[in-house]
Amino acid sequence: MPSPCRLVGERLTCERGGREVFRDVSFSLDGGRTLALVGPNGAGKSSLLRLIAGLVRPAAGTLTLEGGDGELSVGEQAHYLGHLDALKPALTVAENLDFWIAALGGDSGLSRDDALDRVALGKLAELPAQYLSAGQRRRLALARLLVVHRPLWLLDEPTTALDVASQGRLFELIAAHLAAGGLVVAATHQPLALAYDELRLAGDTVS
Amino acid sequence: MTALIALVVRDLRLAVRVGGGAFVGVLFFLAVVVVMPFAIGPDLNLLRRIGPAILWIGALLASLLALDRLFAQDQEDGTLDLLLTARTPLELVAAAKGLAHWIATGLPLVLAAPVLSLLLNLEPLAIGAVVLTLLVGTPALTFIGLVGAALAVTLRRGGLLVAVLILPLSIPILIFGISASNAAVTGGLPFGAPFTILCALSLGSLVLGPIAAGAAIRAGLD
Numbered sequence: 001m002p003s004p005c006r007l008v009g010e011r012l013t014c015e016r017g018g019r020e021v022f023r024d025v026s027f028s029l030d031g032g033r034t035l036a037l038v039g040p041n042g043a044g045k046s047s048l049l050r051l052i053a054g055l056v057r058p059a060a061g062t063l064t065l066e067g068g069d070g071e072l073s074v075g076e077q078a079h080y081l082g083h084l085d086a087l088k089p090a091l092t093v094a095e096n097l098d099f100w101i102a103a104l105g106g107d108s109g110l111s112r113d114d115a116l117d118r119v120a121l122g123k124l125a126e127l128p129a130q131y132l133s134a135g136q137r138r139r140l141a142l143a144r145l146l147v148v149h150r151p152l153w154l155l156d157e158p159t160t161a162l163d164v165a166s167q168g169r170l171f172e173l174i175a176a177h178l179a180a181g182g183l184v185v186a187a188t189h190q191p192l193a194l195a196y197d198e199l200r201l202a203g204d205t206v207s
Numbered sequence: 208m209t210a211l212i213a214l215v216v217r218d219l220r221l222a223v224r225v226g227g228g229a230f231v232g233v234l235f236f237l238a239v240v241v242v243m244p245f246a247i248g249p250d251l252n253l254l255r256r257i258g259p260a261i262l263w264i265g266a267l268l269a270s271l272l273a274l275d276r277l278f279a280q281d282q283e284d285g286t287l288d289l290l291l292t293a294r295t296p297l298e299l300v301a302a303a304k305g306l307a308h309w310i311a312t313g314l315p316l317v318l319a320a321p322v323l324s325l326l327l328n329l330e331p332l333a334i335g336a337v338v339l340t341l342l343v344g345t346p347a348l349t350f351i352g353l354v355g356a357a358l359a360v361t362l363r364r365g366g367l368l369v370a371v372l373i374l375p376l377s378i379p380i381l382i383f384g385i386s387a388s389n390a391a392v393t394g395g396l397p398f399g400a401p402f403t404i405l406c407a408l409s410l411g412s413l414v415l416g417p418i419a420a421g422a423a424i425r426a427g428l429d
Contacts, residue, residue: 016429055288055428075292084285090224091217102213105294144289 004031004181005067005151007052007074012061014047021047024061027199029185031067031151032178034194037187039201045187046083048201049154052185053080068151076106078152083160085141089130093121093140096129100144107149115146119169134161142170145177153177155186167193210295211303218307232269232312233319239265240323251328258327259337259388265323266316266341267381270348271373273312275366277304277356278424287360287424297424302417305353313345329392336391336398340405344384347409350416351376357420361427380408 007029014021021044029035037045050056052063054075065074087096097112109115116122119139124132132140138161145153153174159167171193174184178194186192243261244254281287290300320341324334354376355369362368387401 050288053288053292055291057428072294076294078292080288080292082285082288084283084288086285086289088217088221088284088286090221095217095220099213099217100289103210103290103293103295105210 005065005183006030007035007063007065007152007183007185009052009063010061012048012051012063013059014044014051014056015059016047016056020059022201025199025201026061029183029197031181031183034174034178034184034186034192034196036192036196036198037185037201038189038198043201045201046156049080049082049156049185049187052152053078053154055080065152074152077150078154079145079148079150080154080156081141081145081158082156085137086144087129087132087137087140090128092126092128093132094125096140097143097147101147104144104148104150108147109149110146112147115143116140118146118173119143120166135163135166138162139166142173146173151182153182153184153186155184155188157188158186159188159190210293211299214300214303215307215310218304219311222307222311230315232272233315235272236265236269236316236319237323239268240326244326255328255330255333256392258324258329259333259340259392260385261327262320262323262337262341263344263381263385263388266320266345267348267377269316270313270345270352271370273308274349274352274356274373275359275369277308277353278360278420279356282360291424291428296421298417298421301353301357301420301424302350302413305350305417305420308353309346309349313349317341317345333388333392336388340384340387340402343402343405343409344380347380347405347412348377350412351380353416353420354423357423358427360424380405380412383408 009025009027012025013023025048027035037048039045047056051058052074054073063074065077068077094112097115101112110118113122116125119142121136121139121143129140158170162170175194178184240261247253278287291297317338320338321334324337352373355373358372359366359369383401383405387398387405390396390398390401
């Protein structure tokens with residue numbers, strides 16, 4: 001098991017499209033813990049996740065993953081599950097997942113078939129992704145987090161489109177990840193069904 | 208390395224399955240070349256003389272066709288975000304996508320060129336020269352186009368702009384490609400000099416294109 005990590009953000013400021021989204025946000029998250037980002041629409045929950053993933057550059061502040069691999073950026077040690085599922089409709093479920101196993105790189109986790117079973121898509125492996133429902137697409141995107149091991153999970157509204165049973169499975173997967181010393185940062189409007197720390201983003205106070 | 212192979216294989220699969228891709232380019236190429244004799248008239252000598260130029264212009268325009276979707280598609284469905292968090296340098300990702308794009312759209316143009324040459328009354332030697340220059344030159348067109356495709360990600364709906372941005376940069380390739388082909392047709396002038404310059408342009412763009420495309424994508428991060 002890799003050594004426990006700690007994610008520390010200090011006085012992060014984010015600007016997008018010339019507008020300040022949030023300013024001086026600081027947090028620290030220990031291995032095995034979940035950080036829930038809460039706040040109204042437009043408060044910058046998704047922006048903060050994208051910033052941690054390295055998809056948006058911080059206007060100020062520092063972000064470090066202590067105990068991680070110093071040669072890699074934080075984003076390269078994180079799984080980013082955004083609003084978009086990053087699936088190619090013309091490829092089958094198995095091909096989509098195989099591609100991410102090869103493309104993401106890093107320590108391998110579960111095998112493809114095990115991961116698909118875990119998100120209850122095992123029987124649909126040969127189906128082109130275009131025929132999946134929104135919830136099934138979401139579950140296939142989740143399977144990506146299982147096939148490649150990365151310590152930090154960044155989840156943007158992870159329960160979107162998932163039915164109750166699937167949400168239960170999602171929280172089981174998150175709990176297993178946390179038990180192995182992983183970290184989870186999730187933007188959410190609903191309370192998560194597990195213990196978490198809360199980071200409240202204020203929203204329109206800066207404008 | 209496996210990541211890059213996976214990327215090339217995936218892009219080729221998508222090009223074949225989604226349909227269009229390769230064949231749209233070849234059809235466009237065919238259309239340009241077939242229409243040309245009707246416009247110019249049945250002057251076989253004239254056609255033979257300007258045939259290489261017609262083929263090159265057709266190939267240039269056809270290769271511009273599919274370029275703007277190269278990265279934009281991956282950006283729209285979120286794939287590009289994840290490729291940025293992958294542990295493969297973005298420049299190599301861009302190069303792999305360029306390679307796949309060339310195999311899917313550039314290579315079919317090269318393969319179609321000998322058949323289309325017959326419509327323009329080219330001789331076997333000239334056909335050989337045109338195919339050889341296209342084989343060397345189309346990768347350059349694709350890899351210069353990579354930069355425009357990467358810019359299209361930031362610009363959104365920048366399809367037309369990509370063609371406008373890329374066209375001036377591909378003029379040198381057009382010039383040396385055609386002059387090498389003409390040298391083989393008319394004789395007298397050496398074939399080697401323009402051809403080696405074409406090779407140099409191609410090799411240069413293979414290196415610079417992905418680097419510039421990577422920088423363009425990073426600069427457009429938001």
